[in-house]
Amino acid sequence: MAGRRALKAVLIDLSGTLHIEDTAVPGAQDALNRLRQAPVAVKFVTNTTKESKRSLLERLQRLNFNLQENEIFTSLSAARSLLEEKQQRPLLLVEDSALEDFTGINTSEPNAVVIGLAPEHFNYQTLNKAFRMILDGASFIAIHKSRYYKRRDGLALGPGPFVAGLEYATDCKATVVGKPEKTFFTQALSDLGCSPSHAVMIGDDARDDVGGAQNAGMLGILVRTGKYRDGDEDKITPPPHLTCNSFPDAVEHILQNLRGRH
Amino acid sequence: MRSLMVVLMAVSSFPACVSELKGVILDLCGVLYDSGEGDGVAIPGSVEAVNKLKASNLKLRFCTNETQATREKFVGKLQRLGFNINVSEVFPPAPAAIAILTHRGLRPHLLVHDGLLPEFDGVETTDPNCVIIGDAAENFSYQNLNQAFKVLIELEKPLLFSLGQGRYYKETDGLKLDVGVYMKALEYACDIKAEVIGKPSQMFFQSVLSDMGLQPHEVLMIGDDLVSDVGGAQSCGMKGVQVRTGKYRPSDERHPSVTADGTVDDLAQAVDMILSHRGH
Known part of the structure; x- marks a missing residue:
């Protein structure tokens, strides 16, 4: 890392990295507090699209994590910005709990399809409706395209497979706004006034967290919690900057090796 | 003119x-x-x-690539519509799939239309080591697709058979998603290529x-x-x-x-x- 300037920001994934559903990763709260004592900005970036920022915040605070709502940047925020910019009226295939992040957006006579993680909408009838709209020219926005995520009862399909299926059906590429898109990471860093070369990303998803961040010019640290499966670090090129057991080890590495390095 | x-x-x-x-x-x-x-x-x-x-x-x-009913059932339907057609003249994917299962000693997890299930009577489906998807229509729920995904992702080498790979077909009330869409979904989820039968x-x-x-x-x-x-x-x-x-x-x-x-x-x-x- 010769020539690399001092680390200024750490982006941290939530689900699978800090917690799995309602259980914190052991030692993660203390590790976050240690990280906050270092002179680096911290931001929480997530593709957990089934929850609004407020409900994410409440869950993390219940688990005794120390953070503020304005430190959270989600793929829902990124989707909302895109709809506002293009002045589109979406059919929102997101869980009810995520709808509050779209408050004020006009959804009558929709001319766009927005797909998040919404198992109760991923039935045959609703997907057919989305399919027909896209075929008739509606724009197609995917909040993210992750393959699967970890639940207490095991792995479960993410929105990615349904987006890939609709892309095949319609011969249209979705505009993806969440991780691993480069613009997602640069948007997350922009209000910190930090360029990607001064930032590191910690996450459990080799492609979406680590690969995406590294593609945007950041360093990526992969943790072996959440959805991590053996050999995931070999699925991306270049490989992760570091692969470690869990979030506290990642923080330790940052404090020992990256902080204030010139 | x-x-x-x-x-x-x-x-x-x-x-x-x-x-x-x-x-x-x-x-x-x-x-x-x-x-x-x-x-x-x-x-x-x-x-x-x-x-x-x-x-x-x-x-x-x-x-x-009809996979919503057994051959006998949909040939019967065609006959009721007035067509002169016999079961032996019709080639759908399910019988071809069963031949492959037998030949390769495979036990499928089935994500197919209820109407097709009788074609698989007598096929061993316990402890599955592959997944077969057909045009399951209303059976393509999140839960059912997730179940197929979980079978695949637990296999050392996930093996997915798709009965056709159509994108959509037309019913009297409009276009409907076909099996290929769900094949692509599972391919993407597991990072694999399905074998298409049909x-x-x-x-x-x-x-x-x-x-x-x-x-x-x-x-x-x-x-x-x-x-x-x-x-x-x-x-x-x-x-x-x-x-x-x-x-x-x-x-x-x-x-x-x-x-x-x-x-x-x-x-x-x-x-x-x-x-x-x-x-x-």
């Missing part, structure tokens, strides 16, 4: 290839009938067209040709799906003609990679052109 001229010009390569023709393969849904509530509806002129082909000296088979797989077309005892260049395929019916048949060495019924869309006639040997309004027109060219 002008529209007739356009049709004749568009199909100029098609009747010319018919003189050495010895057999015809027809797709079912979108060519003979449109599916929908109940039995669906026969496409006008198609019952008579099938009768004319049967009265000619051409061999006739039906090749379908059109446009060459092996599938070959099994129909060998039942007819004909060479590919002696056979014409007529279907409404440009890529699966026409493109699939052409890549086996057959001729392929598309009908402007069923899932046909005008953009098919400007497709970047598949060009039909002919495009006709419907089956009735295709059959009349074939037979009048042959001097029947």
Whole structure:
């Protein structure tokens, strides 16, 4: 890392990295507090699209994590910005709990399809409706395209497979706004006034967290919690900057090796 | 008059290839009938067209990716719609899939339409080591797809069979997503490639040709799906003609990679052109 300037920001994934559903990763709260004592900005970036920022915040605070709502940047925020910019009226295939992040957006006579993680909408009838709209020219926005995520009862399909299926059906590429898109990471860093070369990303998803961040010019640290499966670090090129057991080890590495390095 | 001229010009390569023709393969849904509530509806002129082909000296088979019912059930439906058709003339993917399972000693997890399940009676499905998906329609719930995903992701080498790979088909109330969409979803989720059983797989077309005892260049395929019916048949060495019924869309006639040997309004027109060219 010769020539690399001092680390200024750490982006941290939530689900699978800090917690799995309602259980914190052991030692993660203390590790976050240690990280906050270092002179680096911290931001929480997530593709957990089934929850609004407020409900994410409440869950993390219940688990005794120390953070503020304005430190959270989600793929829902990124989707909302895109709809506002293009002045589109979406059919929102997101869980009810995520709808509050779209408050004020006009959804009558929709001319766009927005797909998040919404198992109760991923039935045959609703997907057919989305399919027909896209075929008739509606724009197609995917909040993210992750393959699967970890639940207490095991792995479960993410929105990615349904987006890939609709892309095949319609011969249209979705505009993806969440991780691993480069613009997602640069948007997350922009209000910190930090360029990607001064930032590191910690996450459990080799492609979406680590690969995406590294593609945007950041360093990526992969943790072996959440959805991590053996050999995931070999699925991306270049490989992760570091692969470690869990979030506290990642923080330790940052404090020992990256902080204030010139 | 002008529209007739356009049709004749568009199909100029098609009747010319018919003189050495010895057999015809027809797709079912979108060519003979449109599916929908109940039995669906026969496409006008198609019952008579099938009768004319049967009265000619051409061999006739039906090749379908239909996986919502057993062969007996949907042949019965076609007979009720007025078609002269027998089970032994119809080639759907499920029986081909069962032959593969037996040959390779596989036990499937099935994500198929309830109507297809009787085809798999007697097939061992405990402790599955592969997944078979068909056009499951309403059974394509998140929960069912997730269950198939979990079976696949637990396998050392995930093995997915898809009964066809169609994008969508037309029912009387509009276009509906087909099995290919869910195949792509599981392929993407598990980072694998499915093995397709049914059109446009060459092996599938070959099994129909060998039942007819004909060479590919002696056979014409007529279907409404440009890529699966026409493109699939052409890549086996057959001729392929598309009908402007069923899932046909005008953009098919400007497709970047598949060009039909002919495009006709419907089956009735295709059959009349074939037979009048042959001097029947």
